[in-house]
Amino acid sequence: MYKKLLFSGLCLLATSAAAETVSLEYKGFYDRLKQVNKGGYQLVEVAFSVPIQKNCLIQSGSISSEKTSTPLTYTYAQRLFIPLDDDLKDQRALVNLNFAGSADGCAIAMQVRAKQTLAEYDKARLQQIVTEMDTLLGAMQGFPMRYFRDPIAGLNFEFQPEQEVYVHLNGREQAVKGSYKLAVNELENITTLSFSAQPLVLSPWVK
The missing domain is CATH 2.60.120 (Jelly Rolls)
Structure with missing residues (x-):
């Protein structure tokens, strides 16, 4: 969650x-x-x-x-x-x-969180965001807890709470409201990810 x-x-x-x-x-x-x-x-x-x-x-x-x-x-x-x-x-x-x-x-x-949100992402940028978020969270955890911390589960894109947004992932369309979660294991197969509205916030998805 x-x-x-x-x-x-x-x-x-x-x-x-x-x-x-x-x-x-x-x-x-x-x-x-x-x-x-x-x-x-x-x-x-x-x-x-x-x-x-x-x-x-x-x-x-x-x-x-x-x-x-x-x-x-x-x-x-x-x-x-x-x-x-x-x-x-x-x-x-x-x-x-x-x-x-x-x-x-x-x-x-x-x-x-990401410094900037975009309406469209490529695989390389998403992977860099995941890596930087994971590294920063680990650095803030401090010694020795950083070595026992689970990696982030993925990325969480936040929109207006009741706003319907269309997500286009590798040519497939999906309607979401409020937020969209992208798991780390999905990144390997991504070519493009785009949204009908620019996310308000892009933050780590931590289970």
Whole structure:
């Protein structure tokens, strides 16, 4: 079963039911981003987000230190765009999230995903994405657990929840809604894979 990857080291919760502003240490984000940057991954990245819940709707955000304060960029889906910046780390900056609700039970999710989604893929690109995702997930697992981790089962293409999308795989057409999963063992026989709509997210399929 596919699930979004929630890494315990970055699930920083707001414990006060009355809180509306939550401040998180920038260093936690920096460490993950630095790890990805060192790996030199061409097609995959790490994305941070706040899962949308009743009490967890972001009104605004900022990254602040004693010296600077800049607005935080985020999307309607509450993906957070955190820069990799040595100065912010050295200044012990904070990532501040202002919520419309109480922020009770809110969390930060971290997900490995493709940097770019396309309406059409060839075999070589899909194989490179699988390899990079698997390598990155292994690197984040840490020693010694990376040696006991199962490889990813495949790729998960996400669309609008109720959107009907036509998948064309090696000339065969299939209608799907919400998502489409491609198993790793299917990659060997792929010539082309295309969609009638561009996926919103391409992430690992983890059973």
